[in-house]
Amino acid sequence: RLMPELPKFDDEDLKSYGDEEEELALSPPAALMSVLTTQELLLENILECIPVGEFAVIQPLSDEFCLVLGYLLTWKLTLAFFKAASSQLRVLYSQYLRRTKSLNKLLYHLFRLMPENPVFSGPTSEVPNKDTKTFFTEELHLDVK
Numbered sequence: 327r328l329m330p331e332l333p334k335f336d337d338e339d340l341k342s343y344g345d346e347e348e349e350l351a352l353s354p355p356a357a358l359m360s361v362l363t364t365q366e367l368l369l370e371n372i373l374e375c376i377p378v379g380e381f382a383v384i385q386p387l388s389d390e391f392c393l394v395l396g397y398l399l400t401w402k403l404t405l406a407f408f409k410a411a412s413s414q415l416r417v418l419y420s421q422y423l424r425r426t427k428s429l430n431k432l433l434y435h436l437f438r439l440m441p442e443n444p445v446f447s448g449p450t451s452e453v454p455n456k457d458t459k460t461f462f463t464e465e466l467h468l469d470v471k
Contacts (some may be wrong), residue, residue, distance in 0.1 A: 329406040351425055352418035354407055359426075362404065365397040366431050373438045381441050394439060401432060 353359055372390050376382045384391050408416055423429045 329403050329410065350418055351421035352415065353422045354404060354419050358400065358403060358407070359428075362397075362400050362428060363426075365393065365400055366428065366435075368393050369397050369435055370431070373435060376438045378434060378437045380438070382438050384439070397435070 372393065373382055384394055408419060411419060420429075
């Protein structure tokens with residue numbers, strides 16, 4: 327709930343960024359970026375031997391699973407932050423992500439984590455039919471118990 331409120335504070339300081347000649351960049355919240363940077367390093371160590379195009383098998387509830395889940399949830403917070411920001415702030419934030427190569431790293435990680443065949447094996451909200459259900463066709467309910 328807090329992430330959509332944070333860009334308001336950067337909006338107030340936005341006026342002071344227009345006077346410089348170099349390409350401008352503004353970091354999303356430092357605490358969030360610090361966690362993301364640490365998680366990028368850990369994930370790179372886990373996935374370093376897997377080339378892009380092949381996929382890693384991560385066992386549920388393992389240490390690796392928790393690290394990957396934390397990384398993806400951190401990106402979910404980052405995207406919620408971006409969604410709430412004005413278009414001017416999004417440009418500055420995206421420049422920061424471009425400089426730190428965080429978005430490139432996210433794509434590399436996603437392409438190594440995405441299964442080749444994302445078949446959905448859990449219960450679905452619809453009546454079963456003969457079509458194969460995948461993680462892209464079914465709505466997931468992520469309730470913490």
